[in-house]
Amino acid sequence: MIDRPAYAIALSLVLVLLAAVPLEHASARSDSLPSWNDSATKAAIVEFVARVTKDGGPDYVPPAERIAVFDNDGTLWSEQPMYFQLAFAIDRIATLAKDHPEWREKQPFKGVLEGDLKAVAASGEHGLLEIVAATHAGISTEEFAGIVDSWLTSAQHPKLKRPYTALVYQPMLELLSYLRANGFKTFIVSGGGVEFMRRFAENVYGIPPEQVIGSSGVVKFDIGADGEPRLVKDAKIEFIDDGAGKPVGINRFIGRRPIFAFGNSDGDLQMLQYTAAGRGARFMGLVHHTDSDREWAYDRASHIGKLDKALDEAKSKGWAVVDMKTDWSVVFP
Structure with missing residues (x-):
């Protein structure tokens, strides 16, 4: 059976001790x-x-x-070393290249397929938008979502070796x-x-x-x-x-x-x-x-x-x- 007066005294003592903890220590615990x-x-x-x-x-x-x-x-x-969505788009170019033979002679796609990222970068914002548009278009939003999900699950960063x-x-x-x-x-x-x-x-x-x-x-x-x-x-x-x-x-x-x-x-x-x-x-x-x-x-x-x-x-x-x-x-x- 609980000794209620003793319990109340013990609880009060704990509360007093907690109140006495320096503020900076309390803050650190709740950081x-x-x-x-x-x-x-x-x-x-x-x-x-x-x-x-x-x-x-x-x-x-x-x-x-x-x-x-x-x-x-x-x-x-x-x-x-590049925006991650660009890495996704580059992987998509490799996947879709068989259906687009013209890409092998056209920048920035030619640079992507040859691994020449300097040529890709030289194409500027227009070239990057062209890559994204070509690899994202012609499919439903649901199809695109599934492709992105699959890529995020399987792809790894080339240097850090993490998803x-x-x-x-x-x-x-x-x-x-x-x-x-x-x-x-x-x-x-x-x-x-x-x-x-x-x-x-x-x-x-x-x-x-x-x-x-x-x-x-x-x-x-x-x-x-x-x-x-x-x-x-x-x-x-x-x-x-x-x-x-x-x-x-x-x-x-x-x-x-x-x-x-x-x-x-x-x-x-x-x-x-x-x-x-x-x-x-x-x-x-x-x-x-x-x-x-x-x-x-x-x-x-x-x-x-x-x-x-x-x-x-x-x-x-x-x-x-x-x-x-x-x-x-x-x-x-």
């Missing part, structure tokens, strides 16, 4: 960003979230307006969860293909398909040979969600200006500028790839994820810049 080292960047994130979620505080933001946007390539997962979906950044996964736990709605706003990203965004990032904004091709309604209605992907590009297209996409698909934005390249600059221009408390951040041991080190001269003008603006305006090497104790899960 929602464990893969972030205790740096100025982490402190800025935590301080910002505390400000905008403090009910009655001067910077309080209602939950409906707590919009956070993230670039994908180089911000939520790796992007070297592409394992090359997400653990600190950013924690940040996404931390924001959502504090009433934020998280969106992907990326130059990547929207239907490609939607195949893994919910499972990997916890971001549902309707909160993924990306570049898109024309899709047409059709009745298949089996009499079933379907959507068929066309080779024409409808919308490019990169650079100045990012704030346009945010306005079109979200309808609210974000208060929190993270990118990693000059292609994200306008999204960060648009976020910064709003009223009230704002947070703008960049992932700076500085870790050649655990990932890659690159910025101004890189042909992928070039970080030049955005880095200068971040420094001049006091935006947060994540130094991957020193700010993150862990890179990949």
Whole structure:
């Protein structure tokens, strides 16, 4: 039989002891960003979230307006030595080449089939879009989804020898969860293909398909040979969600200006500028790839994820810049 007076005294003593634990120790145990080292960047994130979620505080933001946007390539997962969707498209070219003999004499397809990635890169944005359009078109959205799922299951990164979906950044996964736990709605706003990203965004990032904004091709309604209605992907590009297209996409698909934005390249600059221009408390951040041991080190001269003008603006305006090497104790899960 329980001695209730003694039990009450013991419980009171435990509560007193817990209350006496130093605040910094209690905070460490409940740290929602464990893969972030205790740096100025982490402190800025935590301080910002505390400000905008403090009910009655001067910077309080209602939950409906707590919009956070993230670039994908180089911000939520790796992007070297080429964008992962381009790697997918290149694999598709090899698969489809037997039906397109003309590709062996036409760039950028000729470069892909010969393994000449310099020739592919020389074709510029137009060439890359041509590759994506040619390898994604002429099939239904359901067929495309199945092809992407199969590729993500079987393909591995050539250098790191891991599935592409394992090359997400653990600190950013924690940040996404931390924001959502504090009433934020998280969106992907990326130059990547929207239907490609939607195949893994919910499972990997916890971001549902309707909160993924990306570049898109024309899709047409059709009745298949089996009499079933379907959507068929066309080779024409409808919308490019990169650079100045990012704030346009945010306005079109979200309808609210974000208060929190993270990118990693000059292609994200306008999204960060648009976020910064709003009223009230704002947070703008960049992932700076500085870790050649655990990932890659690159910025101004890189042909992928070039970080030049955005880095200068971040420094001049006091935006947060994540130094991957020193700010993150862990890179990949």
